[in-house]
Amino acid sequence: MEFFDNLISSRLGGDSFFLGNKKLYKFDKIKKLTKEVALNNPNTSLIDMGVGEPDQMADLSIIEILNNEASKKENRFYADNGIDEFQLSACEYLKNIYNLTNLTKDNVMHGIGSKSILAMLPFCFINPDDICLMPKPAYPTLATYTKFLGGEVYDLPLCEEDNFYPNLENIPKDILKRAKLLYLNYPNNPTGQVATVEFYEYVVKFAKENNILVVSDAAYGHLTYDDYKPLSILSIPGAMDVCVEIHSLSKSFNMTGWRLAFIVGNEKAIKVYATIKSHADSGQFRAIQLAGAYALDNYSLVDENCVRYSRRLNLMVDTLNEIGFKAKKPNGGFYIYVSIPKGVKNGIRFESAEDASLYILSKSLISTVPWDDCGGFLRFSVTYDAHTLDDEVSIMEEIKNRLLKLNLEF
Numbered sequence: 001m002e003f004f005d006n007l008i009s010s011r012l013g014g015d016s017f018f019l020g021n022k023k024l025y026k027f028d029k030i031k032k033l034t035k036e037v038a039l040n041n042p043n044t045s046l047i048d049m050g051v052g053e054p055d056q057m058a059d060l061s062i063i064e065i066l067n068n069e070a071s072k073k074e075n076r077f078y079a080d081n082g083i084d085e086f087q088l089s090a091c092e093y094l095k096n097i098y099n100l101t102n103l104t105k106d107n108v109m110h111g112i113g114s115k116s117i118l119a120m121l122p123f124c125f126i127n128p129d130d131i132c133l134m135p136k137p138a139y140p141t142l143a144t145y146t147k148f149l150g151g152e153v154y155d156l157p158l159c160e161e162d163n164f165y166p167n168l169e170n171i172p173k174d175i176l177k178r179a180k181l182l183y184l185n186y187p188n189n190p191t192g193q194v195a196t197v198e199f200y201e202y203v204v205k206f207a208k209e210n211n212i213l214v215v216s217d218a219a220y221g222h223l224t225y226d227d228y229k230p231l232s233i234l235s236i237p238g239a240m241d242v243c244v245e246i247h248s249l250s251k252s253f254n255m256t257g258w259r260l261a262f263i264v265g266n267e268k269a270i271k272v273y274a275t276i277k278s279h280a281d282s283g284q285f286r287a288i289q290l291a292g293a294y295a296l297d298n299y300s301l302v303d304e305n306c307v308r309y310s311r312r313l314n315l316m317v318d319t320l321n322e323i324g325f326k327a328k329k330p331n332g333g334f335y336i337y338v339s340i341p342k343g344v345k346n347g348i349r350f351e352s353a354e355d356a357s358l359y360i361l362s363k364s365l366i367s368t369v370p371w372d373d374c375g376g377f378l379r380f381s382v383t384y385d386a387h388t389l390d391d392e393v394s395i396m397e398e399i400k401n402r403l404l405k406l407n408l409e410f
Helices: 014-019 026-040 060-070 084-098 114-125 141-148 173-178 197-210 267-280 286-297 299-323 353-364 389-404
Strands: 108-111 131-136 152-157 179-184 213-217 243-248 261-264 335-339 369-371 377-381
Touching: 026 353, 060 286, 084 108, 084 243, 084 261, 084 286, 084 299, 108 114, 108 267, 114 141, 114 179, 114 213, 114 243, 114 261, 114 267, 131 141, 131 173, 141 152, 141 179, 173 179, 179 197, 197 213, 261 267, 286 299, 299 335, 299 389, 353 369, 353 377, 353 389
Parallel strands: 131 152, 131 179, 179 213, 213 243
Antiparallel strands: 108 261, 243 261, 335 377, 369 377
């Protein structure tokens, strides 16, 4: 065992790697308690509002394309840095949904999911001591790999008083001088906030003034509701000079496990990414890319998801507000982000969102995701398992009944 202990990289903790961390990560703690609660309450169904993955399968027409293409001899080869059919469909999709014109296949390249793209970008741009500006809470991959490469992460809390936008004005000058990347994610997970044209214009100006590359993660970009329309930062004049954007088929097209996404930007940015990618993987299976191209060409398939999520968000907002939360319907994504209760009437106080989440889970068998990065908040997802409108209404009624019994104080 000492042989491996002495070989492990310092970025993973070196010889202390196998000692483990005595403090459980919050998601591990929630998963552990979820299993315990379910086992101890076999006659009560657990309602999982924490899952952040689509509840439906990909459309059968997409699956049929995959089946047909998987049987073709020519699709058995490596895809390397992508196939033209997918890249060209991505360009047309961006034109149709985001009004991004004049794109060619040289502006786009696929990735084996958004996660792998985010993992590769620090290899393209981060040197030791460079800084990645990272909203908090946020999907951590870009930050994790920045640290792996000897860079640093500067947190930008997403606070309610700032409308869940990062405060770029208060970043110290010495941090800005070393900053290389700025991560954005709108529609945002977990807050549900969406970007505005004015916000993106401000970000582009900030990036140009400080020589910082903006990495816009648009994983939920196509899932928008009511009067809000999908918005790309690349639609802002000058953004192509200082921004790249990542689009995923996971959320919009219910293709999470298919692992297919793409990055779009100017030719120089894509060429740099392509160089790293060529050393990291041999491309996603051609049949999956061809099915993805079909999906992008038939983008109206997303409409059904938008209708379902919008309806569920309406139902959940009404339910949470009846309980005592102050919930608002987001204009994008599938999460509702609400401040935690103060505690239980004539009972315990919640010191953190984690306290509130674990209490609700243990007492009501309702699983949520807690966030304590800038105030205490709970994230409720509308990707729960339900097959009909009656099922959705029934689940909301059950949530309301269970939580009202707790006598939560707001």
